[in-house]
Structure formats: structure tokens, C-alpha cells
Amino acid sequence: MSNSLFSPGHTACAGCGQSLAARLVIDACGANTIIANNTGCLEVFSSKYPESAWGVPWIHSLFENAAAVASGIEAALKFLGKKEGINVIAQAGDGGTADIGLQALSGMFERGHDILYVCYDNEAYENTGIQRSGLTPYGANTTTTPIGKELLLGNIRFKKPMPEIANAHGIPYVATASAAFPQDVQRKVKKAISIRGAKYIQIHVPCPLGWRHASDLTISVGKLAVETGLYPLIEYENGKLTAVRQIQPKPVEEYLKPQGRFKHLLNNPEQIKIIQAIADNNIEKYGLRVKTEVKSEASS
Amino acid sequence: MKEFLEGSRAVAEAIKLCKPGVISAYPITPQTHIVEELALMVAEGKLNSQFINVESEHSAASLVLGAVATGVRVFTATSSQGLLYMAEVLFNIAGMRFPVVMTCANRAISAPLNIWNDQQDSVSMRDTGWVQLFAEDIQEAVDFHFMAYRIAEDKSIMLPVMVCMDGFILTHGIETVDMPSQEQVDKFLPAYSALYKLDPQNPITMGLVADPDYYTEARYALHQTNREVLDLIPKVTKEFSGIFGRVYNGLIEEYQTKDAQRVIVAMGSVCGTIKEVVDELRKKGKKVGLLKITAYRPFPIRQIYEALKNVPKVAVLDRALSLGSYAPLFSEVKAVFGTKKKKPQVISSFIAGLGGRDITKDSIKEIFRLLTAKELSGEFIDLKPELLKETYEQ
Amino acid sequence: MFGPHTTKPQTAKKTKTGSWRTESKPKFLQKECIGCNMCVLICPEACISGGEKKYDVDYTYCKGCGNCAMICPKKDIIMVKE
Numbered sequence: 001m002s003n004s005l006f007s008p009g010h011t012a013c014a015g016c017g018q019s020l021a022a023r024l025v026i027d028a029c030g031a032n033t034i035i036a037n038n039t040g041c042l043e044v045f046s047s048k049y050p051e052s053a054w055g056v057p058w059i060h061s062l063f064e065n066a067a068a069v070a071s072g073i074e075a076a077l078k079f080l081g082k083k084e085g086i087n088v089i090a091q092a093g094d095g096g097t098a099d100i101g102l103q104a105l106s107g108m109f110e111r112g113h114d115i116l117y118v119c120y121d122n123e124a125y126e127n128t129g130i131q132r133s134g135l136t137p138y139g140a141n142t143t144t145t146p147i148g149k150e151l152l153l154g155n156i157r158f159k160k161p162m163p164e165i166a167n168a169h170g171i172p173y174v175a176t177a178s179a180a181f182p183q184d185v186q187r188k189v190k191k192a193i194s195i196r197g198a199k200y201i202q203i204h205v206p207c208p209l210g211w212r213h214a215s216d217l218t219i220s221v222g223k224l225a226v227e228t229g230l231y232p233l234i235e236y237e238n239g240k241l242t243a244v245r246q247i248q249p250k251p252v253e254e255y256l257k258p259q260g261r262f263k264h265l266l267n268n269p270e271q272i273k274i275i276q277a278i279a280d281n282n283i284e285k286y287g288l289r290v291k292t293e294v295k296s297e298a299s300s
Numbered sequence: 301m302k303e304f305l306e307g308s309r310a311v312a313e314a315i316k317l318c319k320p321g322v323i324s325a326y327p328i329t330p331q332t333h334i335v336e337e338l339a340l341m342v343a344e345g346k347l348n349s350q351f352i353n354v355e356s357e358h359s360a361a362s363l364v365l366g367a368v369a370t371g372v373r374v375f376t377a378t379s380s381q382g383l384l385y386m387a388e389v390l391f392n393i394a395g396m397r398f399p400v401v402m403t404c405a406n407r408a409i410s411a412p413l414n415i416w417n418d419q420q421d422s423v424s425m426r427d428t429g430w431v432q433l434f435a436e437d438i439q440e441a442v443d444f445h446f447m448a449y450r451i452a453e454d455k456s457i458m459l460p461v462m463v464c465m466d467g468f469i470l471t472h473g474i475e476t477v478d479m480p481s482q483e484q485v486d487k488f489l490p491a492y493s494a495l496y497k498l499d500p501q502n503p504i505t506m507g508l509v510a511d512p513d514y515y516t517e518a519r520y521a522l523h524q525t526n527r528e529v530l531d532l533i534p535k536v537t538k539e540f541s542g543i544f545g546r547v548y549n550g551l552i553e554e555y556q557t558k559d560a561q562r563v564i565v566a567m568g569s570v571c572g573t574i575k576e577v578v579d580e581l582r583k584k585g586k587k588v589g590l591l592k593i594t595a596y597r598p599f600p601i602r603q604i605y606e607a608l609k610n611v612p613k614v615a616v617l618d619r620a621l622s623l624g625s626y627a628p629l630f631s632e633v634k635a636v637f638g639t640k641k642k643k644p645q646v647i648s649s650f651i652a653g654l655g656g657r658d659i660t661k662d663s664i665k666e667i668f669r670l671l672t673a674k675e676l677s678g679e680f681i682d683l684k685p686e687l688l689k690e691t692y693e694q
Numbered sequence: 695m696f697g698p699h700t701t702k703p704q705t706a707k708k709t710k711t712g713s714w715r716t717e718s719k720p721k722f723l724q725k726e727c728i729g730c731n732m733c734v735l736i737c738p739e740a741c742i743s744g745g746e747k748k749y750d751v752d753y754t755y756c757k758g759c760g761n762c763a764m765i766c767p768k769k770d771i772i773m774v775k776e
Contacts, residue, residue: 072366216760521697
């Protein structure tokens with residue numbers, strides 16, 4: 001039995017990317033951590049009275065206010081002269097971050113609280129039944145962007161650029177990560193908590209239930225999101241893009257195929273082109289393509 | 301020490317004496333001066349506190365929730381729209397049993413937009429589980445804040461307390477106030493010692509999901525504790541008078557009600573005006589009186605019953621509406637008597653002073669005049685019928 | 695008076711989520727293991743433990759998701775019928 005600060009016995013779905021990521025985050029932070037958690041899958045499956053999976057002090061208040069609650073925890077610790085050595089984490093899902101939680105998050109960033117904010121991005125309001133959020137990707141079939149006779153495309157909006165929005169606030173560290181790359185998650189979390197100020201990490205967490213893929217494909221689907229360029233793994237430090245995970249880009253179809261939420265697009269080359277363009281755009285914008293050395297015969 | 305102070309300034313001084321560790325608020329008229337005074341105190345080094353300017357009232361309430369959960373005394377203040385905006389956080393704070401103290405500078409609620417005083421805001425939050433005390437004057441506003449922390453932080457209670465003071469009238473009015481010393485306050489109010497808190501040395505989980513098997517008991521406990529506050533307040537006011545000298549009932553104030561034929565029931569600063577009218581009419585031989593409600597929540601059912609059971613005619617003055625139904629304070633006073641044998645012959649409902657419309661001595665006299673054997677339901681005082689039209693006109 | 699309110703840490707361990715398994719569970723062959731530790735790292739239930747090429751599953755909590763079998767670079771974990 002491992003000594004994780006996020007114990008087994010929680011009631012997440014089998015293969016839940018978010019439960020994996022949450023465990024990676026808290027174990028990277030260690031026991032000297034206080035967590036403020038928004039309402040969502042993670043909160044619900046880890047804290048049903050009288051049981052809690054959390055081995056650190058943990059508080060849940062409402063759907064949209066973890067950033068504000070965490071601000072209060074941080075302020076109290078500062079008042080007590082105890083902030084040094086205690087990590088304050090605010091965490092939420094994509095809806096709780098980019099939609100309803102955006103105001104409190106923006107305030108927390110602007111005030112520069114010494115807090116790490118983690119967004120678990122499973123790309124929809126999964127806890128309430130797979131409804132579309134501001135971070136739902138183009139083309140996804142959700143219960144509020146369903147496929148019908150009239151509307152055949154699913155979600156036709158693009159993901160809100162949360163990492164860029166966070167970065168625009170002038171905070172010292174912004175990163176994206178994926179549950180499919182667990183060591184990278186922990187490295188980024190450890191790096192973030194060593195920096196003073198407001199930090200934002202957005203972790204892509206596959207959801208077998210909401211994305212409609214087999215529960216044993218969590219890691220492989222997560223990997224494909226990164227390897228197609230659809231979910232770039234990047235780091236911004238003090239406003240500048242300082243690191244990206246380089247990829248040998250795979251075609252987006254490989255990522256779309258295993259997921260039921262994109263099934264309606266597989267016979268629609270127009271739509272796949274649009275999604276490929278999103279990936280290509282990311283690859284270009286962040287410089288994701290692995291640079292291969294071109295050996296010139298003539299020069300030798 | 302007696303000082304001539306603006307109400308907001310006096311409240312800020314009172315809060316300073318309570319030494320909160322974290323203060324967070326969002327500006328809204330007419331609460332602004334309270335928070336500005338506190339910001340200045342912090343800037344001058346007179347108050348050691350983390351003062352956090354937030355981006356909304358919802359976040360102000362959430363921030364103090366997080367801070368008090370970490371074991372630190374907190375303070376926030378708001379009015380009207382701000383109180384409504386933080387409404388879900390108010391329920392949350394009470395449900396999670398955190399001793400937050402807040403000033404509500406009572407103000408009318410939009411629409412239409414109105415920045416002036418009535419009691420709709422805090423009355424609309426009566427279901428939240430917060431203790432609600434209504435101040436008649438600035439001295440009460442000051443003293444109730446000390447009592448608020450004492451009540452909230454009592455280890456058998458652990459409930460948030462809202463001190464309600466009429467916006468502009470008490471926040472911007474200037475009165476002579478007896479400000480206590482730090483020694484007196486320290487004697488009355490020990491440092492906050494949390495019953496439960498977020499501490500890596502002793503981790504606990506707060507804010508869990510309670511399914512149908514558990515929710516009812518959590519709410520029952522909250523309700524019972526609210527009722528228990530009715531027993532605590534007299535103890536607190538007794539302690540208070542021992543240290544500060546001023547005597548309060550804390551739940552109600554009976555002003556010339558013992559032999560009164562007609563009594564007005566009211567809350568807040570209008571009680572000062574009513575007392576003057578009562579004095580005037582008493583000089584003319586009229587047997588009138590005032591029952592002031594200090595604690596609106598928890599509702600002092602037994603005390604109201606005892607005070608009014610032998611009074612023939614009672615007028616309840618509401619400065620808020622429950623649109624479409626009986627006025628809030630009236631309906632609760634009426635419910636006190638239910639099917640009791642001893643009760644007033646008449647309990648009439650009056651509405652006045654909405655959106656800052658002055659309640660003058662003449663308005664009060666009008667209420668006494670209209671308080672006859674005929675029971676009135678929702679009678680608006682000082683209504684202007686010329687502004688009312690049956691159909692919509694540009 | 696207090697009712698259901700706060701909880702002690704890690705009380706979730708009382709819930710034996712292993713009972714959720716209906717189809718298959720992982721079997722650690724321990725033949726080709728290179729000790730990469732990936733199975734420990736990616737288990738959503740944190741119920742795989744071990745080190746130095748010796749690993750074990752706590753079946754009281756294993757939900758049978760199958761990610762460990764999928765990720766093992768040496769195919770040293772297989773899913774067998776429950």
C-alpha cells in the first residue's frame with residue numbers, strides 16, 4: 001500500500017485521469033500543504049461524509065471560489081507568520097476555472113497571492129453529466145452540444161486560452177501538463193511551489209466516462225492529445241515561453257478515433273481538417289516540432 | 301472615552317479593538333467609509349491586519365471564510381447588492397460553522413436601484429443561519445460588534461454574526477460614542493482560538509458532501525445552535541455590562557410597554573424616532589410604547605410573547621417586503637401568538653421607510669392613529685398614489 | 695450542537711473499491727520487469743506499490759481499469775478474468 005496523501009477508497013470512475021493527477025499533485029507538494037477545492041468530480045468523489053481521501057488539510061466551499069478561499073488561507077498564514085514552508089493550493093475543474101471561477105481566479109492572480117492554482121482539464125462539466133464548458137475542445141459531443149439532425153458538429157467553439165489568460169496577468173509561472181506524463185506533472189508542481197507568487201498549472205486529464213473511451217486507455221489517449229499537438233505541454237516563466245515538450249506530430253485522427261465524443265466527426269474530413277488546423281497552429285505557435293538535424297552530403 | 305464620531309469611523313475603531321487578522325471587503329455605498337477607515341488604520345500602522353482588496357463581494361466573503369478556517373479572526377462589511385451577491389457564501393459560512401463577523405450597512409435592493417436605507421438586504425438573508433443584530437444608534441452599532449465576536453466564537457456556538465446598521469443614518473451620521481479601551485475589550489473578548497482549523501500539523505477535511513443520510517442532522521444542529529444563541533446573548537450582555545458599564549437586553553428592548561394600550565414593534569434606527577414620539581404622546585396621557593427587536597435572528601419568540609401578550613393593539617413596522625405575501629417581521633410576530641390564549645386583540649402590519657424615505661415623527665403618529673380595532677394588512681405609510689398608474693406609460 | 699461537519703484524514707480507506715471489479719484484474723507476472731515504476735506512478739487508485747523490480751497490487755482497492763497493463767513497457771502486467 002503506497003503512502004500517498006490522496007488515499008485509495010475514493011469513488012472516482014475506474015481509470016479516472018483526474019484522480020491520478022490529483023494524487024500526483026499532492027504527493028509532489030507533500031504534507032505541509034493546505035488545499036482549497038472547488039465543487040466538481042474530484043471534490044465529490046474524495047469527500048463524501050463521513051469519508052475523505054485527503055491526508056492534508058482540505059476545504060471545499062463552493063463551485064467558483066477556491067481561488068478566493070485560498071487567498072484567505074494564504075492571508076491568514078501570512079498574518080500568523082506561518083506562510084513560509086506551507087504550500088497553499090487551489091484546485092478546480094475546467095468549468096470551475098475558466099467559466100464560473102474565472103473572476104475569483106483573476107483576482108487571485110492580480111493580487112499576486114503565493115498560491116498554486118491547479119486546473120484539472122477534462123474538457124467539460126463531467127461531474128454534472130458531461131455538459132460543455134469554456135474548455136471543451138472544438139467538435140466534442142457533450143450533453144449540451146449534442147449531435148442532432150439540425151446541429152451535426154457538436155461544440156463549435158474553441159478552448160478558452162486559459163494558460164495565456166493566466167500569463168497575461170503577469171504571474172511568474174504558468175504551465176500545462178498531462179496526466180499521461182506523470183513525472184512531468186510532478187516536476188512542474190515542484191517547480192511551481194518553489195516560486196513565490198501566483199502560479200497556474202493546467203493538467204489535461206482524460207475522462208473515460210465523458211470522453212467515451214475504454215478505462216484502460218486513459219494514459220494512451222492522454223499521450224495522443226500531446227503527441228498530435230492538440231494539447232501542447234508548455235511553460236511560461238515571468239511572461240516568456242521558456243520550455244515546450246517537443247513532439248513528432250501524429251495526425252489528429254489517431255487521437256479522435258478512440259473517443260466516442262468525436263465519433264460523429266470521423267467520416268467528416270472537413271471537420272477533421274479544422275481540428276488538424278488547431279493542432280498545426282499549436283505546433284507552429286509554440287514550436288513543438290522536434291528539430292531534426294539535416295546532414296548535408298555536400299559539406300563533408 | 302467619549303468621542304464625537306461618524307458611525308462608520310466608530311465601527312472601524314471597534315473592529316480595530318477586536319484585532320482581526322484578515323480584513324477583506326468590496327466597496328458598496330453606504331458601507332464604504334467603514335472599510336476605508338480600516339484601510340487607513342492598517343496603512344498608518346495602527347492596526348496589524350492583512351487587508352485584502354478583492355474583486356467582488358462573493359470573493360470577499362469567500363476570502364474571510366478561508367482565513368477564519370485557518371484559525372484567524374476576520375472581518376468584512378457590505379450592503380444591499382453586495383450582500384445578495386455573497387448570499388451563497390453566507391449560507392456556506394453558517395453551514396460550515398465559521399465565526400465570521402460582518403457589518404451590513406442596510407440599504408434598499410435593486411430594482412429600481414436605490415442606495416438609501418431600508419432593511420430589505422439583511423431581512424432577505426434571514427434564512428442563512430447568521431445571527432442578526434439590529435443597532436438603534438451608533439453606540440449600539442459599536443457595542444454589538446464586540447458582542448458579535450464573543451457570540452460567534454463561543455465554542456458551543458461557532459456561528460457567523462451580522463451586525464445590521466441603517467445605511468447613511470447610522471453609517472454617515474455623527475453621534476457621541478463611548479469608545480472603550482483596548483484593556484476593556486481584551487477582558488471581554490479573548491484572542492480567537494479555533495475549535496477546528498486547517499493546519500498541516502493536524503489535518504482535517506472541511507466542507508464535505510452530505511447525502512440524504514447525513515444532511516438533515518447537519519441542518520438540525522445548525523437550527524438548534526441558532527436557538528441556543530437566545531440563551532447565550534443574555535449571558536454575554538451581562539458580561540458586557542460588567543466590563544463596559546452599559547446594560548443591554550440584547551434580544552429586545554421594552555420601551556414603555558408595561559401598561560401600553562398600543563405598541564409599535566420595529567428594528568433599527570427608526571426606534572429612536574419612535575421613542576421620541578412615545579415620550580411626546582405619553583406626556584399627553586396616551587398609553588403607547590415601543591417594542592424594539594434587537595436580535596432578529598435568532599427570533600426571540602418567548603421574549604416577544606411575554607412583552608406583547610397583554611397589549612391590546614400592536615403595530616408591526618416593516619422596512620422590508622416579502623413581495624406577494626405578509627411583511628416579514630409582521631408575519632413572524634403574528635406567528636408568535638398563533639393559537640395562544642393570551643394575545644393582542646389586533647396585530648396590524650405597516651410598511652414605511654423603503655428606499656430611504658424618511659420616517660418622521662408624523663409618520664409614527666400616523667401609525668398610532670391607524671392602529672385601531674380594525675386589523676390592517678400591509679398598510680403603506682407615506683405612499684404617493686400620484687406616482688402609481690394602472691397601465692404602463694412612457 | 696454539532697452534526698455531520700468535518701472528517702479525519704484518509705477515512706476513505708474504509709471504502710473497499712476493489713468490490714467494483716466485475717471483469718478483469720491485473721496480474722503482475724514479475725518476469726520481464728525492469729523496475730521503471732510507471733505502474734506505481736499512473737495507478738489512479740495508488741494501490742500499486744513496490745520497488746526494485748518487485749511490485750504488487752492491493753486488490754482491496756483496484757478497480758480493474760487496466761491502465762497498468764497498458765502502460766507496462768515490457769508487457770509484464772496482464773489483465774486476467776476476475
